[in-house]
Amino acid sequence: MLKQLKEDIQAVFARDPAARNTFEVLTTYPGIHALIMHRVAHELWEKDCKTSARILSSFSRFATGIEIHPGAKIGKRFFIDHGMGVVIGETAEIGDDVTLYHGVTLGGTTWNTGKRHPTLADGVVVGAGAKILGPFVVGKNAKVGSNAVVTKAVPDGATAVGNPARFITKDKETIATTETRCPEEVATTTENTEFQAYAATQEQPDPMLEGMRVLLDRLEQNEQRIHSLCKRLSLLDPTFNLSQTIEQPLSDEEIKIIEEVRRECEAQKVPSKT
Structure with missing residues (x-):
C-alpha cells in the first residue's frame, strides 16, 4: 500500500x-x-x-x-x-x-x-x-x-x-496534419495528448454543428443546381413555367435561425488565440 x-x-x-x-x-x-x-x-x-x-x-x-x-x-x-x-x-x-x-x-x-x-x-x-x-x-x-x-x-x-x-x-487526416506544424505546435499537441485538464481542448469541435455546416453547404449547392436546371428547361420547353419553380423566399425568422447556425459553425473553425 x-x-x-x-x-x-x-x-x-x-x-x-x-x-x-x-x-x-x-x-x-x-x-x-x-x-x-x-x-x-x-x-x-x-x-x-x-x-x-x-x-x-x-x-x-x-x-x-x-x-x-x-x-x-x-x-x-x-x-x-x-x-x-x-x-x-x-x-x-x-x-x-x-x-x-x-x-x-x-x-x-x-x-x-x-x-x-x-x-x-x-x-x-x-x-x-x-x-x-x-x-x-x-x-x-x-x-x-x-x-x-x-x-x-x-x-x-x-x-x-x-x-x-x-x-x-x-x-x-487530423493526426497527419501534426507533421506539418511547427515544433512548438507539435509539442503542445503531444502534451495535450498525454493529459488534458478537464478533458477539454481549445480545438475541440462540436460534431452536431459540424454536421449542420455540411448540410447547409450541400443545401445551398443543391438549390443553385435546381435553379440552373430550371432555367435550362425553360429554354428547351416554352411551356415550362419558370416562375412557379422559383423557390419561395425565406421568412425573417428562418433567415435569423440560419445566420445563427452559420455563425456557430464558423466559430468552430476559428481556433482560439487566448
Whole structure:
C-alpha cells in the first residue's frame, strides 16, 4: 500500500501544477485522503468485513465530500482533483492513470445486483460534473468533457461531449496534419495528448454543428443546381413555367435561425488565440 501511495502522490504532481510538496499533498488533498481510506475499506470489503468497510467509507465521505463504495475497484495512480461531489458506485472499475474532477458520477441505471456501473480503462480523463451511467466501458485514453452525460460505451481515444454525449474522434487526416506544424505546435499537441485538464481542448469541435455546416453547404449547392436546371428547361420547353419553380423566399425568422447556425459553425473553425 505504501508503494501505491507514493505512486498516487507522484500522479498529483504530474497532473496538478498547484501541488508544491509531498507534505502539502498528504495534508490538504481530499482526493488523496479519500483514496487512502478507500484502499483500506476495499481490503475490508474483500475480506467480508462489509459493515466495517461501509462505516469507513461513510466516514471518508463525511471528511472529504467524496463517496467511493468499498466494492469499487481502483487501479494505480488514480487522481481525484478538487473532489467535492464525486460518486463512484459499487461495481465501478477504474484502470491505471485515470483522472476525475469534482462532481463526477460513476453510476448505475438498473436495480440488478450484478455489474451496473461503468468501467474506465487506463488513461481516462473525466471533466467536472460529468455523469457516466451504466455497465459499459469507457475506452483507453478516452476523455469525457465537463457536464457530459454518457450512457453508452466510449471508443478508445475518443472525447465524449454534451447531453446526451456525442463522440469526437481524431481521424488519420487530423493526426497527419501534426507533421506539418511547427515544433512548438507539435509539442503542445503531444502534451495535450498525454493529459488534458478537464478533458477539454481549445480545438475541440462540436460534431452536431459540424454536421449542420455540411448540410447547409450541400443545401445551398443543391438549390443553385435546381435553379440552373430550371432555367435550362425553360429554354428547351416554352411551356415550362419558370416562375412557379422559383423557390419561395425565406421568412425573417428562418433567415435569423440560419445566420445563427452559420455563425456557430464558423466559430468552430476559428481556433482560439487566448
